[in-house]
Amino acid sequence: xxxxxxxxxxxxxxxxxxxxxxxxxxxxxxxxxxxxxxxxxxxxxxxxxxxxxxxxxxxxxxxxxxxxxxxxxxxxxxxxxxxxxxxxxxxxxxxxxxxxxxxxxxxxxxxxxxxxxxxxxxxxxxxxxxxxxxxxxxxxxxxxxxxxxxxxxxxxxxxxxxxxxxxxxxxxxxxxxxxxxxxxxxxxxxxxxxxxxxxxxxxxxxxxxxxxxxxxxxxxxxxxxxxxxxxxxxxxxxxxxxxxxxxxx
Amino acid sequence: xxxxxxxxxxxxxxxxxxxxxxxxxxxxxxxxxxxxxxxxxxxxxxxxxxxxxxxxxxxxxxxxxxxxxxxxxxxxxxxxxxxxxxxxxxxxxxxxxxxxxxxxxxxxxxxxxxxxxxxxxxxxxxxxxxxxxxxxxxxxxxxxxxxxxxxxxxxxxxxxxxxxxxxxxxxxxxxxxxxxx
Numbered sequence: 001x002x003x004x005x006x007x008x009x010x011x012x013x014x015x016x017x018x019x020x021x022x023x024x025x026x027x028x029x030x031x032x033x034x035x036x037x038x039x040x041x042x043x044x045x046x047x048x049x050x051x052x053x054x055x056x057x058x059x060x061x062x063x064x065x066x067x068x069x070x071x072x073x074x075x076x077x078x079x080x081x082x083x084x085x086x087x088x089x090x091x092x093x094x095x096x097x098x099x100x101x102x103x104x105x106x107x108x109x110x111x112x113x114x115x116x117x118x119x120x121x122x123x124x125x126x127x128x129x130x131x132x133x134x135x136x137x138x139x140x141x142x143x144x145x146x147x148x149x150x151x152x153x154x155x156x157x158x159x160x161x162x163x164x165x166x167x168x169x170x171x172x173x174x175x176x177x178x179x180x181x182x183x184x185x186x187x188x189x190x191x192x193x194x195x196x197x198x199x200x201x202x203x204x205x206x207x208x209x210x211x212x213x214x215x216x217x218x219x220x221x222x223x224x225x226x227x228x229x230x231x232x233x234x235x236x237x238x239x240x241x242x243x244x245x246x247x248x249x
Numbered sequence: 250x251x252x253x254x255x256x257x258x259x260x261x262x263x264x265x266x267x268x269x270x271x272x273x274x275x276x277x278x279x280x281x282x283x284x285x286x287x288x289x290x291x292x293x294x295x296x297x298x299x300x301x302x303x304x305x306x307x308x309x310x311x312x313x314x315x316x317x318x319x320x321x322x323x324x325x326x327x328x329x330x331x332x333x334x335x336x337x338x339x340x341x342x343x344x345x346x347x348x349x350x351x352x353x354x355x356x357x358x359x360x361x362x363x364x365x366x367x368x369x370x371x372x373x374x375x376x377x378x379x380x381x382x383x384x385x386x387x388x389x390x391x392x393x394x395x396x397x398x399x400x401x402x403x404x405x406x407x408x409x410x411x412x413x414x415x416x417x418x419x420x421x422x423x424x425x426x427x428x429x430x
Contacts, residue, residue, distance in 0.1 A: 197371040
């Protein structure tokens with residue numbers, strides 16, 4: 001893992017310059033200025049936008065405010081997707097800053113999950129970590145950890161503490177010396193062109209002949225259209241073009 | 250491993266605070282045990298609400314059974330709305346959980362029932378978490394082998410988890426399962 005430390009840091013500290021603008025039909029007592037913020041790629045919208053919320057609520061009346069939600073060019077933004085994923089999926093070809101519209105009414109029930117509190121974000125994040133460990137280690141590593149370790153993982157993310165986070169996460173990224181890798185690789189492939197939200201399948205890190213699988217192997221097996229020469233879209237992982245990283249999954 | 254996936258779906262109407270309203274018609278598909286690997290999208294039943302009083306609200310429940318390849322167990326997804334389309338909130342769902350499961354729910358509500366994105370439809374659904382499924386299904390399977398009786402895993406699982414979220418299976422399900430022996 002040590003030679004990957006630079007990549008880990010690049011992913012963790014990735015930021016997206018964003019401009020938040022209040023939806024024009026929201027009722028305000030005076031004009032709302034846009035709010036600029038650098039968003040962490042690895043975090044979640046509802047976790048990092050307290051200041052955005054406060055900024056716009058200052059010019060609104062309490063009765064005109066209900067649950068906040070975000071939208072980009074008409075598409076409601078799923079807060080439960082990592083910010084970097086949302087950007088790469090929807091806005092990577094547009095000029096920076098990323099322009100997001102802020103809403104305080106007409107919550108789109110059919111499109112978005114509710115986020116009643118930070119507990120909802122924590123529950124979602126931990127649920128993803130647990131599912132990943134079910135694939136990697138049959139849940140053995142995550143279940144052997146104490147509650148305080150789970151808490152440290154969450155707090156590391158919430159407070160943007162790379163070392164605090166990785167002190168625990170490194171245990172989730174290890175595998176026994178006799179194995180060649182995890183049991184299955186946890187992955188999800190998102191595309192805007194398909195109806196289903198993502199592709200997720202069981203995929204082993206090692207082929208039958210003992211060769212390590214590459215990202216190319218994975219894509220060829222589960223999403224061959226992504227490699228079609230005619231379209232040739234470049235797969236992205238948190239904004240980093242993956243050709244360079246394709247040697248080893 | 251290429252498994253075309255789908256889900257089993259069931260609609261159900263209930264008057265709030267009262268027991269199940271009778272349904273007109275049952276799809277033949279619901280009574281057979283279907284391998285989860287088949288792509289299936291069952292036709293929704295036509296349900297008739299036979300009784301409703303002005304002071305009670307009718308709630309429409311939609312249940313989907315999907316298979317989680319991460320946990321290798323079936324997972325129950327569901328959503329609920331009033332007839333005018335207003336969806337129920339997570340708080341309403343938690344409050345609606347049967348009394349005998351309330352204690353367990355309150356110990357860790359976020360670990361038990363939460364709102365999640367349906368992996369095929371991409372829409373918000375409530376989910377009964379699968380983490381503990383193996384814990385309670387193992388004794389059922391062990392016991393069935395002991396008494397040398399075929400057990401339809403899905404029927405047994407659904408009869409165990411369904412009532413937690415208000416889904417009650419009619420006895421005809423058990424009858425249909427044993428017909429396959």
